[in-house]
Amino acid sequence: xxxxxxxxxxxxxxxxxxxxxxxxxxxxxxxxxxxxxxxxxxxxxxxxxxxxxxxxxxxxxxxxxxxxxxxxxxxxxxxxxxxxxxxxxxxxxxxxxxxxxxxxxxxxxxxxxxxxxxxxxxxxxxxxxxxxxxxxxxxxxxxxxxxxxxxxxxxxxxxxxxxxxxxxxxxxxxxxxxxxxxxxxxxxxxxxxxxxxxxxxxxxxxxxxxxxxxxxxxxxxxxxxxxxxxxxxxxxxxxxxxxxxxxxxxxxxxxxxxxxxxxxxxxxxxxxxxxxxxxxxxxxxxxxxxxxxxxxxxxxxxxxxxxxxxxxxxxxxxxxxxxxxxxxxxxxxxxxxxxxxxxxxxxxxxxxxxxx
Amino acid sequence: xxxxxxxxxxxxxxxxxxxxxxxxxxxxxxxxxxxxxxxxxxxxxxxxxxxxxxxxxxxxxxxxxxxxxxxxxxxxxxxxxxxxxxxxxxxxxxxxxxxxxxxxxxxxxxxxxxxxxxxxxxxxxxxxxxxxxxxxxxxxxxxxxxxxxxxxxxxxxxxxxxxxxxxxxxxxxxxxxxxxxxxxxxxxxxxxxxxxxxxxxxxxxxxxxxxxxxxxxxxxxxxxxxxxxxxxxxxxxxxxxxxxxx
Numbered sequence: 001x002x003x004x005x006x007x008x009x010x011x012x013x014x015x016x017x018x019x020x021x022x023x024x025x026x027x028x029x030x031x032x033x034x035x036x037x038x039x040x041x042x043x044x045x046x047x048x049x050x051x052x053x054x055x056x057x058x059x060x061x062x063x064x065x066x067x068x069x070x071x072x073x074x075x076x077x078x079x080x081x082x083x084x085x086x087x088x089x090x091x092x093x094x095x096x097x098x099x100x101x102x103x104x105x106x107x108x109x110x111x112x113x114x115x116x117x118x119x120x121x122x123x124x125x126x127x128x129x130x131x132x133x134x135x136x137x138x139x140x141x142x143x144x145x146x147x148x149x150x151x152x153x154x155x156x157x158x159x160x161x162x163x164x165x166x167x168x169x170x171x172x173x174x175x176x177x178x179x180x181x182x183x184x185x186x187x188x189x190x191x192x193x194x195x196x197x198x199x200x201x202x203x204x205x206x207x208x209x210x211x212x213x214x215x216x217x218x219x220x221x222x223x224x225x226x227x228x229x230x231x232x233x234x235x236x237x238x239x240x241x242x243x244x245x246x247x248x249x250x251x252x253x254x255x256x257x258x259x260x261x262x263x264x265x266x267x268x269x270x271x272x273x274x275x276x277x278x279x280x281x282x283x284x285x286x287x288x289x290x291x292x293x294x295x296x297x298x299x300x301x302x303x304x305x306x307x308x309x310x311x312x313x314x315x316x317x318x319x320x321x322x323x324x325x326x327x328x329x330x331x332x333x334x335x336x337x338x339x340x341x342x343x344x345x346x347x348x349x350x351x352x353x354x355x356x
Numbered sequence: 357x358x359x360x361x362x363x364x365x366x367x368x369x370x371x372x373x374x375x376x377x378x379x380x381x382x383x384x385x386x387x388x389x390x391x392x393x394x395x396x397x398x399x400x401x402x403x404x405x406x407x408x409x410x411x412x413x414x415x416x417x418x419x420x421x422x423x424x425x426x427x428x429x430x431x432x433x434x435x436x437x438x439x440x441x442x443x444x445x446x447x448x449x450x451x452x453x454x455x456x457x458x459x460x461x462x463x464x465x466x467x468x469x470x471x472x473x474x475x476x477x478x479x480x481x482x483x484x485x486x487x488x489x490x491x492x493x494x495x496x497x498x499x500x501x502x503x504x505x506x507x508x509x510x511x512x513x514x515x516x517x518x519x520x521x522x523x524x525x526x527x528x529x530x531x532x533x534x535x536x537x538x539x540x541x542x543x544x545x546x547x548x549x550x551x552x553x554x555x556x557x558x559x560x561x562x563x564x565x566x567x568x569x570x571x572x573x574x575x576x577x578x579x580x581x582x583x584x585x586x587x588x589x590x591x592x593x594x595x596x597x598x599x600x601x602x
Contacts, residue, residue, distance in 0.1 A: 173443035174418075178372065181442065181461035185378035236372050274371065275420035277397065302421070 002059050003139045015052060021128065022048030035111055043111050047090075047097045051125070054089050055132040058082070062136045067144070079133050083126040090125025091118060155326035159215070162259070162323055175266065176201075182236050197235055204228045208259070216255040216352075219286060219293070223247060226262050226284070233269055240279025241269065248287035251295075255352050257323055261297065263316055264345055268299035272343055275302040293351045298344040317345065324349065364476070365392045367410035369401040369427070370440065371419050375461065379414050379440075382468045398422025399508055405431040412475060417441040417458065422501070422508075425493050430503050434486050436479050438471050447493075454489040497547045500528065502537045509535055514552075517566045517582055519544060521559040532584070554601055556580055556594035564601065 004010045026044035029035045035043065061082045065075055098111050113121070179201050186194035207225045211217055223245065230243045261284065268282045280300035287294055317336055324332040324347075332349040366389050370376045376394050383389050392408055395401040398421045405413060405427070417424040417439050424439060425447075439458035441448070451458055459471055500516070502509040517529045521541040528535045545555050555561050568581045570590070578590040580598075590598065 177442035177461050178375075181378065182372070182374040184462040185374040185381070188381060189377065236374060238373055 002056065003136075003143065004059070005056055014056075015049065018048050018052035018055075019045060022046075025124065029111070034117065039111065042101060042105065043094075043098060046101075047094050050093050050097070051090050051128070054086055054093075055129055057086075058129060058132040059136045059140075062133060062140055067137070067141065079130065082133070083129040086129035087122045087125035090128070091122050094121050151326060151329065158323055158326045162319070165319070172266070174270075178236060179232055186235075193235070197232065200228060200232050204232060208262075211258040214258055217258045218252065219247070219254050219256050219295075220252040222256060222258065222261050223252075223284075226265055229262055229265060230282075237269070237273065237279065240276075241273055242279070242281040244281055244283040246283070246285045250288040251286040251293060253353050254286075254288055254293045255354070256293070256295075256349065257327060260320055260323075260347075261295070264297045264320075267316055268297060268343070272299035272301045276300060288351050291351050292348050295347045295349075296344060298342050300341055301338065301343045320347075362388070364389045364411040364479075365408070366390065366412040366414065367393045367395065367401070367404055367408060368414045369395045369398075369419070369424075370414070370416040371396045375416070375440070378462075379468075382465055385465065385469070386472065398424075398427045401427045402430045402503065402508060403506065405433050410436070411479060412436045412438065412472075414438050414440060417447055418444050423447075425490060426501055428486075429490055430501050430508060434482050434490065436475055437486065438475050450489060450492055454485050454492065456483075456485050456489050500537070502528070502535045504535070511535065513548065514563070514565065516553075516563050517584060518563060518586070518588060519561040529586075551601055554594070554598045556588060556590040556598055558591065560588050560594075562588060564598075570598075 004014045022045040023041070025048060026037070026040035029040040029044065030037055034040075061078065065078055095113065098113060111117075179197070183194050183197050183201070186197060204225070207228060211221060211225060227245070230241070234241050234243075265282060265284070273279050273282065282299045283297070285294075285296045317334065321334045324334060328349055332347070334345065334347045336343065336345045338344075366383060368376045368379050368391060370379070373396070376396075380391060380394075383391060389412065392410055393404050395404055398419050401413075401415070402422070404410075413433065413436060415424045415427065415437055418441055419427075422430070428434065428437065439451070439456070440461060440463075441458055442461045448458065457471055457474060459467060498513055500511045500513060502511065511528060511530050515530045517531075519529065519541065520527045522536075524538060524540075525536045526539055526541050526544060528537060541555070541559070541561060545553070545561055548561075552564055553561055554564060562580055562582065566583050568583045571579050571581060573579050576592055578595050580588040580590050582588060
């Protein structure tokens with residue numbers, strides 16, 4: 001969105017600035033003895049106002065070369081080229097208005113646009129346009145700073161919310177109480193199994209608390225948590241739950257936000273495996289390629305066209321999307337599809353091995 | 357065993373094996389209760405409740421495919437039920453409201469025995485509490501469940517075209533097929549969103565989204581034209597109702 005044209009106040013200031021420029025041009029013309037004040041003003045002011053809109057196009061020129069990726073030579077070429085074109089436009093406006101003004105106002109003495117004057121006008125036009133480019137660049141930089149600050153603040157809020165959410169879901173009532181119930185059952189059937197499940201459950205919560213305090217953790221740590229989680233769930237679901245984790249070596253140390261994968265696995269079981277009579281396999285794949293970390297989670301789902309009450313409503317996935325957006329901006333993506341009885345979640349995020 | 361303590365039969369329904377084993381273990385203390393079956397999903401439970409007719413049913417509220425309450429609705433069962441659940445804040449509010457008892461996992465032998473005693477006492481009587489709860493949860497239905505001998509049909513409410521009353525049954529028309537259900541049309545009417553489903557006639561209820569248009573057939577009567585071509589008569593009262601919504 002054009003920062004000046006879409007803001008009434010800024011537009012007024014902008015036009016006022018161009019009026020002053022018009023005055024300045026008129027002044028120059030008068031001091032150079034090219035015209036009297038009346039004609040000079042009548043000529044310069046409208047021409048300047050018309051040109052202000054041409055100059056506003058500098059915004060789009062600036063946007064075409066984003067500051068982060070700007071190279072000196074391409075900048076010179078593009079900005080120089082645009083200024084030259086604008087200079088010609090300025091000259092054209094001056095000529096046209098000069099003629100038109102004669103037709104409109106009888107008292108107007110047409111300005112004799114000599115070659116010398118034309119060159120000066122052309123140079124002035126280019127100069128003004130370059131100034132406009134500079135001004136717009138500054139405005140864009142300013143906007144970028146504000147945007148970055150807002151994103152950082154949003155990210156902090158989201159992270160805190162996510163932490164609270166995580167703590168809440170990790171004191172995930174269903175998981176907790178069902179697991180405790182399983183332990184209760186095991187105490188008389190298989191005391192040793194009861195003990196080990198108790199310990200695994202405690203470890204799971206301990207890990208969860210530790211990880212959720214951090215901003216970023218190695219994928220390997222999140223996977224350890226997931227394996228722990230799956231081990232506990234396997235006791236509850238037995239043969240119904242199988243899992244397959246294929247993690248490339250180069251992905252193990254990659255950093256990711258905490259508590260991304262574990263909730264996905266939980267959903268996969270809750271909304272997928274659990275609804276199937278014979279259960280199924282939850283698979284996780286992760287690999288790094290070029291500058292990206294790719295993670296995919298898939299699970300079979302009930303092909304019943306009428307999903308029951310246990311069908312999720314996607315808030316978990318949208319949450320991940322939001323978290324990614326506030327941390328990585330546009331550089332990360334999450335997508336999910338349902339095809340051939342498999343629900344697949346795919347994520348791509350920037351590959352980093354060190355805390356920024 | 358005294359003459360008044362006949363053997364009671366019990367069915368255990370829970371999708372987790374350990375949870376079922378725990379109930380089995382707790383029942384071991386009650387010599388007069390015989391476990392006649394176990395189910396790990398709602399559909400099987402409906403079959404077994406109707407087929408085996410157990411005196412007592414231990415039923416998990418949150419199960420895949422069908423919830424515990426839907427199982428009861430489909431099997432027409434309303435007594436001798438002991439609910440279990442790990443956690444379900446929304447459903448439990450309704451349970452508390454209607455004073456229907458439930459066991460929170462993990463539960464102790466003592467708590468279990470208490471619930472069991474209560475259920476035994478009420479055997480044979482239809483508790484108004486449970487009936488109210490079932491009616492309450494049936495409001496604003498999202499899907500209709502129909503039992504057809506060994507099959508359960510689940511019809512998403514938005515896929516219904518119209519419903520026609522036929523004696524004691526209703527015939528639900530959806531996606532080219534029709535299903536019979538033993539229910540009164542007026543009862544179904546209360547369970548559906550009145551902004552989307554209108555009773556246009558004593559014998560007809562239509563889904564407004566499947567309505568193609570309306571025609572005036574005479575001074576006092578109209579006809580509804582459905583998307584699939586079917587024409588449905590609209591009574592005077594029905595016309596007022598449909599006008600009010602549209």
